[in-house]
Amino acid sequence: MKLTKANSKAIKYACKNFHYSQSVPTVQYAYNVYNDKDEWCGVILFGGGANNNLAKSFNLRNGEVLELERVALNGKQEQTSKAVSIALRLLHKENPIVKVVVSYADHRQRHLGIIYQATNWIYLGMSKTSDFQYYYNGKWTHERTINSKKNKEELKQKLEKRQNSNKFKYIYCFDKNLKQKYEKIKKEYPKQDDITE
Numbered sequence: 001m002k003l004t005k006a007n008s009k010a011i012k013y014a015c016k017n018f019h020y021s022q023s024v025p026t027v028q029y030a031y032n033v034y035n036d037k038d039e040w041c042g043v044i045l046f047g048g049g050a051n052n053n054l055a056k057s058f059n060l061r062n063g064e065v066l067e068l069e070r071v072a073l074n075g076k077q078e079q080t081s082k083a084v085s086i087a088l089r090l091l092h093k094e095n096p097i098v099k100v101v102v103s104y105a106d107h108r109q110r111h112l113g114i115i116y117q118a119t120n121w122i123y124l125g126m127s128k129t130s131d132f133q134y135y136y137n138g139k140w141t142h143e144r145t146i147n148s149k150k151n152k153e154e155l156k157q158k159l160e161k162r163q164n165s166n167k168f169k170y171i172y173c174f175d176k177n178l179k180q181k182y183e184k185i186k187k188e189y190p191k192q193d194d195i196t197e
Contacts, residue, residue, distance in 0.1 A: 006030035014042040014072035042073035044087040068103035081118035099175040104167035121170040
């Protein structure tokens with residue numbers, strides 16, 4: 001398995017075709033994943049995430065915390081957890097000021113975060129959200145996407161909406177002191193029984 005830097009074309013294709021959200025986030029670091037047969041399997045993406053206060057929640061500065069935004073793979077990779085581990089190593093090498101990487105598993109998609117559990121991330125419990133999703137163009141779409149439209153107010157009036165779901169929150173610490181701190185307050189990994197509709 002090998003990873004290389006991904007361009008915008010690869011990012012867009014993988015997000016649209018291999019990820020359940022079919023949306024392309026704002027990306028800072030992007031890696032192609034190739035299996036042992038040298039077949040392209042998709043991308044792993046890191047960025048600032050949807051929450052502008054992500055770093056503040058860890059008492060860190062912007063740039064010291066990133067979100068693992070997408071693991072958009074086609075299933076031809078040998079091990080997803082190995083691909084994520086390599087991506088984390090490459091990220092840390094490329095940007096050593098990053099101290100924490102955050103990721104979320106969406107229980108509405110029946111995701112537990114098995115990849116994060118397999119690669120020893122720290123589980124912090126359920127994230128809290130007050131955001132909404134709107135049913136737009138045949139799928140549930142984050143409020144940010146609707147807010148980017150010129151006719152956003154009109155859309156919000158006519159589209160069906162629902163509360164954005166809380167998600168399982170995981171962190172990966174590069175900083176040893178932070179790792180020790182969060183190890184002390186980590187929670188047990190969620191199991192299948194913890195998934196609610």
